[in-house]
Amino acid sequence: MAKRKVHRRARTILGEEPSTLVWCGLRKDIPQPPKDVHRAAGKKRLKPGRHWLYYVGLVLAAAIIIPWFLVEKFDELLGPKPGRREPRGRRDRDATTQHRDGERHRLQRPSDDVFDGNWELTAGQLLLRWYGQSPNHRRLLLLTDDRICLAASPGRRLSPTKADDFDIVAEFAQAGTRIHREPGRRHFFLHFTDGSWLNLGRLADREDAEHFLKAISA
Missing domain, CATH: 2.30.29.30 (Pleckstrin-homology domain (PH domain)/Phosphotyrosine-binding domain (PTB))
Structure with missing residues (x-):
């Protein structure tokens, strides 16, 4: 109170x-x-x-997340994970459909x-x-x-x-x-x-x- x-x-x-x-x-x-x-x-x-602490937090987050992201990508390039992957064309179509649906939903919201x-x-x-x-x-x-x-x-x-x-x-x-x-x-x-x-x-x-x-x- x-x-x-x-x-x-x-x-x-x-x-x-x-x-x-x-x-x-x-x-x-x-x-x-x-x-x-x-x-x-x-x-x-x-x-x-x-406040200046907000920007310090962003810098620290970037210092942690970006290296982690780069390590993940490097690991994917060195050795793809086992398992069946969807054909590239289908993945692209699904991504395009999701993007259009998301854009349509965004435009419909006030x-x-x-x-x-x-x-x-x-x-x-x-x-x-x-x-x-x-x-x-x-x-x-x-x-x-x-x-x-x-x-x-x-x-x-x-x-x-x-x-x-x-x-x-x-x-x-x-x-x-x-x-x-x-x-x-x-x-x-x-x-x-x-x-x-x-x-x-x-x-x-x-x-x-x-x-x-x-x-x-x-």
């Missing part, structure tokens, strides 16, 4: 006690907007900032299901500013009797239970903005007055998440 200093900071920036709060984030990566839309929004970053798809409306504009406001993907959603607020921390690293440097980056009136949760799912939608919507998930901290989901389902 979030520590006292999280709640203390929340009270400070809101000016009142929140009815409920939860750390959340985008369920998927931000889709690539049209170039003119991105340019008009100031060409803000569309991906989270990474590429912008993180929001409604209209970059000019509230949800789209919020996404265009998302990582410009904070390099971290997490946002603290705060509910009061009449407001829905999103707060963010300026740092790349964040401990949801102990963070105390966040500030409000977006605020909406509850009278016009609705929170909708699909039964049995650990994500929810923010529906804005202009008809746009944002799909949020990655709820941090089980106790706060359960309390929040019960509150919005009531």
Whole structure:
């Protein structure tokens, strides 16, 4: 559960006690907007900032995986494993079929299901500013009797239970903005007055998440 200093900071920036709060984030990566839309929004970053340890991990993984891969390939060249192999033509046809099926499935899936798809409306504009406001993907959603607020921390690293440097980056009136949760799912939608919507998930901290989901389902 979030520590006292999280709640203390929340009270400070809101000016009142929140009815409920939860750390959340985008369920998927931000889709690539049209170039003119991105340019008009100031060409803000569309991906989270990474801590330097992330890149160290990638280098170490490459140092282990690449030699292993090369050894495997060298072993295959020196001595093919026994057993019947499919004819090359059939393997190629199967691979081509799988690629086409995969491509067809990818094209049928909505590429912008993180929001409604209209970059000019509230949800789209919020996404265009998302990582410009904070390099971290997490946002603290705060509910009061009449407001829905999103707060963010300026740092790349964040401990949801102990963070105390966040500030409000977006605020909406509850009278016009609705929170909708699909039964049995650990994500929810923010529906804005202009008809746009944002799909949020990655709820941090089980106790706060359960309390929040019960509150919005009531």
